[in-house]
Amino acid sequence: MEPDGDIEIFLVASPGLESVLCEEALARGFRDPTVIKGGVTIRGGWPEVWRANLELRGASRILARVAEFRAFHLAQLDKRARKVDWGAILRPDVPVRVEAACKGSRIYHAGAAAQRIETAIREELGAPISDDAEVQVKVRIDDDLCTISVDTSGESLHKRNHKEAVNKAPIRETLASLFLRRCGYDGGEPVVDPMCGSGTFVIEAAEIAAGLNPGRSRRFAFELLAGFDEAAWAAMRGAGGEGVDPAQITFRFYGSDRDAGAIAMSRANAERAGIAGLTEFRQHSISDLVPPDGPPGLVICNPPYGNRVGDKNSLYPLYGAFGRTLLSRFAGWRVGMVTSERGLAAATGLPFAPPTAPISHGGVRIMLFTTEALA
Incomplete structure (x- = not known):
């Protein structure tokens, strides 16, 4: 997980409002914002992941896409998942949970797919697996293409940590x-x-x-990932000052x-x-x-x-x-x-x-x- 590495970053949006989030990402200076179903993709390094969590008002969460490969059966998924450089992404002392979804693929059992990824993380990295872990790895297998992402936000980004009191049916x-x-x-x-x-x-x-x-008043899951630079993050968070x-x-x-x-x-x-x-x-x-x-x-x-x-x-x-x-x-x-x-x-x-x-x-x-x- 090099700080200057270039990855695809997925900004999750409410379906139907992807184009509006794309406009916001463009206005905030993010690189190559592109509308896709369910959100917007941008390109950048991990500092851009941090900045997206901090600055974007319309994104529900920020996913860092860290690996992608073809997998036609569970044994192949297991083998290729073990080749992912988990140590560059996750910390061995921080619990992880895995969520999988399968669509139009020969691997159709999401639970079995999640277990293979969990085993790869546990045996190759040593990180514990926990159902209530703050760090979540998301696996999507669509048309036999396996995409592995890390949820860098943690709690949904609508939780600004300012609004404690809510009325009936509040809008996010x-x-x-x-x-x-x-x-x-x-x-x-x-x-x-x-x-x-x-x-x-x-x-x-x-x-x-x-x-x-x-995001000025809350914490994020990316603070628990490998390679997180606390000093650089503090400087970024403070750069906006008090508005x-x-x-x-x-x-x-x-x-x-x-x-x-x-x-x-x-x-x-x-x-x-x-x-x-x-x-x-x-x-x-x-x-x-x-x-x-x-x-x-x-x-x-x-x-x-x-x-x-x-x-x-x-x-x-x-x-x-x-x-x-x-x-x-x-x-x-x-x-x-x-x-x-x-x-x-x-x-x-x-x-x-x-x-x-x-x-x-x-x-x-x-x-x-x-x-x-x-x-």
């Missing part, structure tokens, strides 16, 4: 950041979320404007909700994220929503969907009130709204463009509806 930070980007948000305008829940959209938007890295001076940001980020508990959660989460001074959270209903002073920007929200039978019927008045409020008071503002129901989006009366393709979130197929600036 990674998904929120991609939806913000899909709405054209780049950190240069105010954002309003009138159904803010635990404050995810508002906090993500404020962090983007402040230039704060999403831009909040005094330079002339606009703010606003969240409101009719639930007092949601407002308390949002304020606490913003405080932990270090952007409380850029945010305002207030308790009130949709009908009391008014635009803040200053230039227009983006209104974005993740309202209730009503996924149980009959629930959505009770939500039409809420969506209707949301649309009427924005049409009457928010001229010049763009709108982004996440919902699972086209009928609820239509109930707003807002001039939405055709939505994104449905995206899975917590087992629910959701869509992002967007408008141009309201007249």
Whole structure:
């Protein structure tokens, strides 16, 4: 695992939002970002793996592809897995777990494939195998081609380590950041979320404007890999500093909700994220929503969907009130709204463009509806 070695790095994305993550990777200066099913590939050395975990807001996790070979049966898989330079990748004193998936291959038993890789790691390197190990090796055998990757993130990257309090059905930070980007948000305008829940959209938007890295406060699985350079990582993590001076940001980020508990959660989460001074959270209903002073920007929200039978019927008045409020008071503002129901989006009366393709979130197929600036 040479620090300057060039490998393929896979950025996992929510299916349907791969192109948005590719735009982010390109904007952050990563090399050769390419959209593939389920994510984006880039090229680089291990420092680029670290930087991807630290800087990318939309990736769910970062996989380093460390080996690739053909295997037509389990004995061949065993033999070729033993030739992988595990000592350059893993540490013999750190437990490892292996997950395998097989598709369209003569090796079809994923459990047996995982056992062969586990045996190779244990016998060639000496590392212990554990079902709850933080370091995970992922094996994919597709059309007899075996690709071995290391999950360098550990916990999913939506866990920024700032949001302890969450409301019902919170949207993940990674998904929120991609939806913000899909709405054209780049950190240069105010954002309003009138159904803010635990404050995810508002906090993500404020962090983007402040230039704060999403991974600044958490640890990653790559810190347990062979060849990890703690000093180089500390220098990289500190290079971004504390973001831009909040005094330079002339606009703010606003969240409101009719639930007092949601407002308390949002304020606490913003405080932990270090952007409380850029945010305002207030308790009130949709009908009391008014635009803040200053230039227009983006209104974005993740309202209730009503996924149980009959629930959505009770939500039409809420969506209707949301649309009427924005049409009457928010001229010049763009709108982004996440919902699972086209009928609820239509109930707003807002001039939405055709939505994104449905995206899975917590087992629910959701869509992002967007408008141009309201007249």
